[in-house]
Every structure is written in C-alpha cells, then in structure tokens.
Amino acid sequence: MIAARIRARAALTRAAGVLAGVAGTVLAASAQAGEPPVVRAEAGIVRGTQEDGIAIFRGIPYAEAPVGERRWQPPVAKAHWEGVRDARAFGPPCFQPEARGAANNIYAEELGKMSEDCLTLNVWAPDDAANAPVLVWIHGGALVAGASSFGMYDGAHLAEEGVVVVSLNYRLGVLGFLAHPELSAESEQDISGNYGFLDQIEALRWIERNIAAFGGDPDNVTIAGESAGALSVMYLMTSPLARELFDKAVMQSSYMISTPALKEAEHGHPSAESLGLWLEEKLEADDLADLRALGPRELVAKATAAGYPTWGTVDGKVIPHQIAESFDRGEQAPVPVLAGFNSGEIRSLRRLLPPAPADAEEYEAKVRAAYGDLADRFLAIYPSDTIDESMLAATRDALYGWTAERIGRKQAAIGAPAYLYLFDHGYPAADEAGLHAFHASEIPFMFGTIWETTDNWPRIPRTEEQRTLSDAMVDYWISFARSGVPHAEGRPGWPRFGDDEAYMVFDRKPFVVNDVLGDRYELYEETVCRRRAAGDQQWNWNVGVISPPLPAKAPQCR
Template sequence: MPNIRHFVSLLLAFGGAALALQPAMALAGPAAETVVEAPAGTVEGVAGNGIASFKGIPYAAPPTGDLRWQPPVEPARWDGVRDASEFGPACYQPTVPGAANSIYHEELGPMSEDCLSLNIWAPEHASNAPVLVWIHGGALVSGASSFDMYDGSRLARQGVVVVSINYRLGALGFLAHPGLSAESPQDISGNYGLMDQIAALRWIESNISAFGGNPQNVTIAGESAGALSVMWLMTAPPARGLFDKAIMQSAYMISSPALKEAEHGHVSAEAMGTWLQEQLDAPDLAAMREMAPGELVNRAARAGYLIWSTVDGKLIPNQIAETFDRGAQAPVPVLAGFNSGEIRSLRRLLPPAPATSSGYEAKIREAYGDLAEVFLALYPADTIDESMLAATRDALYGWTAERLARKQTLLGQDGFLYLFDHGYPEADKAGLHAFHASEIPYVFGTIHETAPNWPKIPRNAQERELSDAMLQYWATFARDGQPRAHGQPDWPAYGAQAAFMVFDETPQTGTRLMGTRYALNEAVVCRRRAAGDQPWHWNVGIASPPLPPRAEGCQ
C-alpha cells in the first residue's frame, strides 16, 4: 500500500415560503415543546423565538451485525411520540492522541453504529419553505452533525428549513471488498456513507413537508469532505431528482480508485479492502463484522487505511472530472468557492520544503517539464513557503471551485463562484488568515459558537454584518438559485466574464479569479488523466512526480 500515514493523521485531526432579506437576529428566550406528525412517525421537538428544532431523527435502521457494510435500510415507522430534543450519537470514528489540540476539535459525545440520524431547524408555521441539507466535513473519517458551528437556527430565521445529517465514516462507511461485492446484487461495494446520504435525501423527500419544507426545492450543501460528497451526489444516478441546487465549500475534485482494477495510480478499492482485512488479522468478513466498531476504526486508522470513494460503475459511474467533462452531472445551479488560506491549517498536506530556492526550482523543473516556467512564475522560488501553500490550495480547492462554476455554465445552469479572504486578529496572529473551514460560522451565523480551540472571532458589528450577508446569500440561493443580501452587491453568475464574489471585510465582486492558475492545473490534470497512471490530489509542486508528456486535447 502507498505510504499515506502522514495524510491519514491530518484527516483525523480536523476531522416557496416568503424569505425575508433581513439581518440575522440573536436567538434567546423561552423554549417549548412542539409536535409534528410525519409519515415516518410523530416527533416532539423544541420551539422558541420562531424556530422549531427536531434532533436525532433516524432516517435508516442501525447498520449493525449483518447490516454492517450493507446499503442503508429504511426504518420501520415508530409508535408513539419520539423525543427529538437531543442530537443522536455520532458515527464511529478514530480516537487520535493529540487531536484535542486541533483547532477543529469538538467533543463528540456518544458514538454508535446506530448513528444514521438527521436534525431539522424550521421556522415555526413554515409552509413550502426551501430546504438546505448540510453534509458535514471531516475527511470522511471524522465529524458529526451535532457540532455547535452547524446549528441551523439563524439560517432558519431567513425562512429556510435546515437539515443536517450523519453518515457512516471511515472503514465502516467506505470499505470495498471482494466479499462484499459478491454479496451485492450489483456486484459493487464501498460508498456506504454516500448511500446513507442518498437515503437521508429520500427521507427528506417523503417527510420534510410535515416540517414546513418543500421537497421540490432542496439544496444540498457541504464543506471539504461534505463538498466532495455533494460532487459525488451530483454524479450519482440514484441521487438524481432528490435535490435542486448544490453548494460546495472547499470541494476537491480528486481522483478515486476503481472498484476492481488499478487505475490512475490507485490500487483497486477491493484490493485496499483485502489489505485492511489482513491488517486487522481477520480470517473473513464475518470476523470483521464481529469486531467492536471502535476497535475496527482505530486499528484501520493506525494501519494507514485511507478513505476514498470508489468508482464502481453504478453509484459512481466515472471519475468526477470525467462526469463533469461529459456534462453528465446533475443539471442544477451551483454555488462553489474556496478560502485563500486553505492550507495554512492543513500544513501536513505539504512535503518538507527544500532548503534553498535553487533546490525548489530544480525540483519544479524536474517535475513539470515544459510547464515549469509557468509554474515558477505563479509560485516562485523566492517565497517557497507561500508558494507551496498557494500551489496546493489552487490545485485542490481553487481549480475545483472554478471548474464547478465553468462546467455548470456550459450546461446552461448558473454557477456562483466565491473566494473567502477574510481574516481577523486572532486567526491572522496565528498565521491562519482565511484558513480551511473558517467561512462556515459566517455562513451559519454561528461566529461565536465555534469549536473550543478555534481562533476567536471578535464580538463586533463588522463581523456580524459579514456573517449576516453570507447567510443571506446562502439562504436566497437555496430559495430561488439567486444569491442576494440586503444592502450588499448583487452576486453575478460566473458566465462569460468569469465573475466571482470575494468575502473580505465586505462582499465585493470581481472577474477572472484563477486565470492562469486554472489553466495550469487543468493542463496538469488533463495529462495525468490521459496517461492513466498518476492520481490528481495533493501531489503538487515539489511533491509531484514527473508529469506525463502533453497528450491530445491537453495543453
């Protein structure tokens, strides 16, 4: 197996109602019980200040025992009134020494395989309101829908029904294995976490109207691995028709292993599963199903098992980049963007820096060949650290965001592109200007409900005004596909001008965000795809193997 332990350690660390265009308001005041009778069953949540919340609602049966590594099963309708005042357990994920020191660390509470639940925040008396479904990040290894930062109350005050979901993670959520494929009528395995997300969307389609939501106006949204999940859902035939718009924050259009064959520098997903079985000293699948879930996920992580989606030809027919090139993705409006300081909090994605500028330049020339001059002009040798941060950011996140906007525009759909470039004193002092995920609390309006180690956001009018603007842009996009905010610039669609919005001290519009940086990364990925023996992910800059020669159709 490839040497991926350094990357695994990083992944585990961060793990039509009327819609008012108005500033978000603080939530306070008494709460009371509220009861909703939905097709799935009757639930009792909590209401206050015009918002009703319902938490820990199961959308699938517990995937335990023989249901471990099986597609999710619809739960039976429950009898009586189900208490929905508390979040459900988090899905199992590794416990990592030192993780409590990460800026992304947040206490999970109980973990369980019985974790396939969702949470709903709805305006009281809502009817036919737009629905926004949040898929949490965490590198497909960690995270939960219960994090304080994901509280949907303020977004709901904009007239949106907000839903957040849990899904299976790590080896329990994405293991492919020849034995599992043999059990499947479609001869596929892996992607169980993605199947969970689709099951949640089906539950929403059947039940959300009882909570005031419009099942015909659903926006799927996520950040990092959540945004990666949104891209997969845009390419997955079983998800077609379950959503109407998509938001992708810091998505990364990386390559994935094929189910049965070695492709693009990846061993097959089934081979990875067989390898993991050996690392777990398990004689067969039955033994793996009998392992305690906590032991399984921790041993898998220590062994260096890296979590991927699987191109299985059915749920995920092709590489994401190929599906978007074919125009076979979901024809829906998209909102996509990235942060200027993505890698400042993800430095383990970077290889050790060369000691000298001449060493850096030599490595780039060796790796990039005829594209080296362009690369060095964009990411020069006289600022090695900043160049490495920018090159990896652009290859993973910047290229992906602009590609999403471009490809949807070619489909005749609106694409809205953004750059989050906002800093504040505590983040900037720590060298974390506009770091990975730092836009999330501004989108949710939870700028003072972040994780304990998160650089503290000042309690002043300027920060609240920026957050109010962003949550309004996101909410109006969920309503009608046109992001707008009270007293702020209109957000132009990407279109022929390659328009975008930058969020710094205030929202401002611009054009041609990536420019040559996009063209360079498009050329690199094109050559790797044509050669078929190199992945495209964080093998960037001095970490890049020698690029394949120019191929037909590539620059």
C-alpha cells in the same frame, strides 16, 4: 418510466402542500401554547424543542445502519414508529478515530458516545414554516470524522430567515467506505464501498417523504457541504441514484480528486477491493467474517493505525465515473450551484504539504524535474523566493481553486447557473496564528454562528464588522436556497459565472472580482488532463515539489 416518475413526484408535491399546511398549524399552535412542538410525519410523530420562534428536532433516525454480522450493507429505510419519539437530543456521532479530538486541533469538538447505528438527522424550522426552501447540510471531516451536532452547524440562524435546515450523520472511514470482494459478491449489483454516500442518498429520500410535515418544500431542496461534505455534494451531483432528490447545490472548499475504481487499478490507485484485502491482511483477519466480528471501536482504531485510506469508489452504479469525467461528459445534475474556496485553505492543513526544500535551488530543481515543459509557468506563479507561501498557494489552487472554477465552467457549459466565491476574510486571532482565511473559516459566517465556535477555534471578535459580514453571507446563501440566485439587500449583485469569470470576494465586506485564478486554472487543467490521459497518476495533493514527473502533453490536452 419518466412519465410515471413525473406523475409520482406531482402527487408527492400535492401531498406535501397539504402536510405543510398541517405542519405550520401544529408548530404554530404548539408555540402559542408554550408547549414543545410536535410534528406528525410519514415516518412517525416527533416532539422537539422550541427556541425563539424556531422548532428544533434533533436525532431523528432516517435509516438503520446494518451492524455486526450485517455490517457493510446499504442503509435500511427506517420503519414507521408508533407513539411519540423524543427529538430533543442529537443522535450519537458515527464511529471515528478518537485522536481527532486532540487539544491542538482547531476543528476538535466533544463527540460524546459514538455508535455504529448513527444514521440520524436534525431539523430547524420556523414555527410558521409552510412550503419553505430546504437546506440540507453535509458535514466535512475527510470522510473519516465529524458530526451533524457540531455547534457551528446550528441551523437556528438560517431558519430565522425562513428556511428549513436539515443536517445529517453518515457512516465514516472504514465503516462507511470499505470495499471488498466478498462484499461485492454479496451485492446483487456486484459492488461494494460507498455506504456513507448511500446513507446521504437515503437521508435525501427521507427528506422528500417527510420534510413537508416540518413546513419544508420537497421540491425546493438545496444540498450543501464543506470540504468532504462538498466532495459528497459533487458525488451526489454525479450519482444517478441521487438525481431528482435535490434542486440546487452548494460546494464550499470542494476537491475534485481521483478515486479508486472498484475492481481495477486506475489512475495510480490500487483497486478499492484490493485495498479491502490489504486491510484484511494488516488486521490479521482471515476473511470478511473476521472483520465483521471486530467491535466498531476496535475496527476503526486498528484501520486507522494501519493507515487505511478512506476514499469513495468508482463502482459504475453509485459513482459511475471519476468526478472529473462525469463533469466533462455533462452528466452532472443540471442545477444551480454556488461554489468557492478560501484564500488560506492549507494554512490549517499543513499535513498536506511535504517538507520544504532547503533552499531556492532545491525547490526549483524539484519543480523542473516534476513539471518539465510546464516548469517555467509553475515557477512564475509559485516562485522560489517565497517557498512556504508558494507551497501553500500551489496546494490550495490545485485542490480547491481549480475545483471551484471547474465546477463553474462545467455548469456554464451545460447551461446551468453557477456562482463562485473566494473567502479572504481575516481577523486578529486567526491572522496572528498564521491562519488567515483558513480551511472552513467561512462556515460560522454563512451559518451565522460566528460567536458560537469551539474553544479551539480562533476567536471571532464581537464587533459590528464581523456580524455585518456574516449577515451578508447568510442573506446570499438563504436567497440562493430560496431561488437559485444569491442576493443580499444593500450588497453587491452576485454575477453569474460566465465569460467574465466573476467571483464574489468576501473580505471585510463582499465585492466582485473577475478572473481570480488567472493562469493558475489553465495550469492545473493541463496537469490533470495529462495525468488522466496517461492513466497511471493520481491527482490530489501531489503538487509542486512532490509531484511525480508529469506525463508528456497529450492530444486531448490544450
């Protein structure tokens, strides 16, 4: 079986090389003739647009999302189409709560008309691309919102540096992640949920079959994402279904939280199937057929109003174990990784914080009641004389800092290269709004889109300092996608994470620092270990003053 897969992949690689040469000829010829670029891929012929030496193809369908009476099924691979498909406009965003576009939301962006059949991707390729590295971007949005069409995800700046950039849509919220006993019964594998992750896997399969026609190398694919996109990358790293579909991984502000199991209550989560039954009751539906009879807009609105929580599902097939367990087992993809977090993550995510205690005495009392023998360590790191800053830092470190370093340590343990970063860059509009290095603020810098953000985004100054930092980050990310080693000419070398626990810090300029987290990593490793050992507590943003009483020290916990 393994030998057959290797032979098949080798054949694909040889075909890819031929197609890449054809693609480069087609794109270059189109550019010289001043005509829209045309690509003949396995999926069909597409015509895009050409802008400043970059061929852009938007809204290419990579699969069909079963809808209506067939809703909540794995994606169906898109059949070969006849004729020339117009690929000048982005595909419609997947259905999501419309309230997320509120004017006071810095992440808001106009979505336009949404669709349930939304599985499209976009490609940016240099006109002369041939066997170029491929960077696949998975957008964030808590698995309930977002779209590949957002302006700061524009891949043109990265493509100018010689990579082929792909971004994709995937099903979100209740439409992408509902598990239900009737759905499991319909499945040959007796599983349900995770449809959004299956969409991402199907997109990677499409890329493997078709990207050579756009000048990309199917044997040099880097998957990348931020927030829920980075969470998705972690799930793809642990899913047997995604193995061999990518070669490197980038995780920006990922979070290694617990998630429901399909059929059993575990780690403080009700089973995913029971959540489906709960939603059915909340929506006054008699069965799955009633849920499928609802229109997508109505279903999303009602599920959101009911408080339906969107999670991945540990089903033993798509997601075999909790992410933390898969990494402990060393079963994650043994690929080079680049991972990190931002110093001000929670400043724009204050909804993750509980109400602040009235005073230092109440703060300390709640921490001691929750952390017991670890309370002194916690209070030494997050003192009561700066309650707001302590709460912001504690939630940041528990979700994002611990995850980034855990990824680095676990990759190092299996002999895979890991490169970690801390984004600590501020600028006047963000700092004045109390948003220094806020969640996702690194994205326009690594995409090179610092002056193309939305009206709600804190405005990045049009200065040489900002562009210089962005150029450095673009260089590091591009070189990682190309070779698995981040490098920027004239910038500090980025050490591989190891015994010295080196991080690259991005502030006004990049520089290397060792041991960024200090005792904070060990504190959260201990708390998560105890919760996992007890088996009845979640680990996510239940940190500090809202932490449940921590279980007693377990033998397997240091």
